[in-house]
Amino acid sequence: VSKEVKDYKIAHPNAKVVSLGIGDVSFPICEHVKNKMKEACDNQASANYVGYGNYYGLLELRQAIKENEYPDFSVDEIYVSDGTKTDSIDILEMFDVNARIAIYAPLYPIYVNGSYCVNRKFETKDQKDILKEHFDIVYLCNPNNPTGYAFTYDELKVWVDYALKNNAVIIYDNVYFKFINSPNTVKSIYEIAGSKKCAIELRSFSKHVSFTGIRCSYYVIPNELYPNINEYWKLRTLNRFNGASYIAQIGALASFDAPAQKVINKNITYYLKNAHYLRENFIKMGYEVIGGTDAPYLWIKCKEMNSWETFRYFLKELNVVVIPGSIFSLDGYFRVSSLGKYEDIVLAIERIMRYEESK
């Protein structure tokens, strides 16, 4: 996608291309987090220099994560890392190479490509088909990338019950949790009874603290998990992980302070307003729309064309970038993101609307 967009821009230097394909964030890091990271730089050039850190994460940061998001867990169950992309696949090193892994479509391609890299056997299926069979490991992304859909409590409970019944482990990618706000949804899988026995929850500072370039993520492996892997995972982490950068961890710690939380909440509200605007207008134009209420993504059914054709038509005729569903192993849809600027989103919608009206 990015290659085709780049080539188009080179061939048409005057075209004002607007992107609804953004997976990165648009807001810079807030002042408070910046100031704390600069203090960390000063600290590293002083007698208080901190070298190799705790490979499970800075204790103060794990304590802040516990207090703010996981009061029912101990810090020993919380790990700090440098990205959910790797966390979600690395954890497979704890399980048998022949463990049967289910990933449902549409899917975040990293699960499939990452599993390939570590020689694991995975199957991509419909959610319904997964529930009919036995799997050892199930990847759930909620709120979902690409669909932007967030499970209701009851929908997620079906998965927890399935995992408990099958002794399966749910690898629960929860990086967009800050966007969840609708009634009957759940911010964390641990709101579901029994989930501590079967779920590893992964979160990140990337999207809400604008840390996509700074790199800091975290996850919970409950001591109640069956099998209990914490002891082995700690050994694995010592040997196979370098620790997140000290400066990134100090920034992540500062993100829990009130001045940072205020900016974070303002930014999430902004992205959700964008998503609402996109949702309303695509529906108005007669599109079938999923998501956009509890996530920065919307999953939109193509009309006449398949997803690559839609992508190319929108790029060349409307100068609007969307992401073809085929990238996520499901054709017939395209993904739209609300992580851009409001003005750009309004512009993109205007162009699509003019096209729809001209048909």
Add this chain to the structure above:
Amino acid sequence: VSKEVKDYKIAHPNAKVVSLGIGDVSFPICEHVKNKMKEACDNQASANYVGYGNYYGLLELRQAIKENEYPDFSVDEIYVSDGTKTDSIDILEMFDVNARIAIYAPLYPIYVNGSYCVNRKFETKDQKDILKEHFDIVYLCNPNNPTGYAFTYDELKVWVDYALKNNAVIIYDNVYFKFINSPNTVKSIYEIAGSKKCAIELRSFSKHVSFTGIRCSYYVIPNELYPNINEYWKLRTLNRFNGASYIAQIGALASFDAPAQKVINKNITYYLKNAHYLRENFIKMGYEVIGGTDAPYLWIKCKEMNSWETFRYFLKELNVVVIPGSIFSLDGYFRVSSLGKYEDIVLAIERIMRYEESK
């Protein structure tokens, strides 16, 4: 080791324990690198905000690495990462799970423990025995941790010739390259003819830029390597690596500037002076000593006791910490580090000397 030291300190709060076991660095980050990292923080809080980066590393940084250390390579053959510990094992994902891996003793334990984690078959042997057989992958650490020994040109050429003859790949851990200064040694394996066909060289900013907490490393995969893995490695990196932190990379870039190089050279000279002092005095006391001329480590033959006994005796009777060789799979030796402060090293030597004289 650290647990026993900690327990001893708790039980003897008045003991002035001095460590020759340090694997971390003692000097803070220099002012120039600090200032550039603070600018990077400002940048991340501004309209110039940089999100997801190039997963192979910031282009400017790879260019600086090429210009300063690898002029014969293209930037496409240079990768930036967050630590050699993981780089050295991650690369195994490119090779068959049944590839035969050789690691010679004494060894940096990460190679063995890391290989375990990724289900690889490795054998730890004497150097001579490895050279007699066929292996697909050989780990070489030069200058060596723990022995502090640096190969001569001729000694390293034996390994390159072996690899070329066996179609083997050398994973060449070169993180202490800055310490190499003796005649007939080589800073980089690529000084040996034919090595581009068989060697992956790994380096780090950890030791000379004091980046053990900041996290930034780099490595070279030559396009001439047999097999040529660069294309697949780039795909792997996209899917299995998050990129080093932007701030760490900006700091690493600044480390090539003259004001930083001045401090780096001063620090290396300091550590080498410590190493020289340790070497001279251990020899004076009748110890057999390896290393300490081209690395911050010395590998010292135990006298009456085995390595754990020596460690415990030195800790409890002399209040001096050394690292038992058994940690590195070779008993009968202990490792001593020059990465501490000169005053502490003098103090430790005084105590060991008094003990030796009293025998």
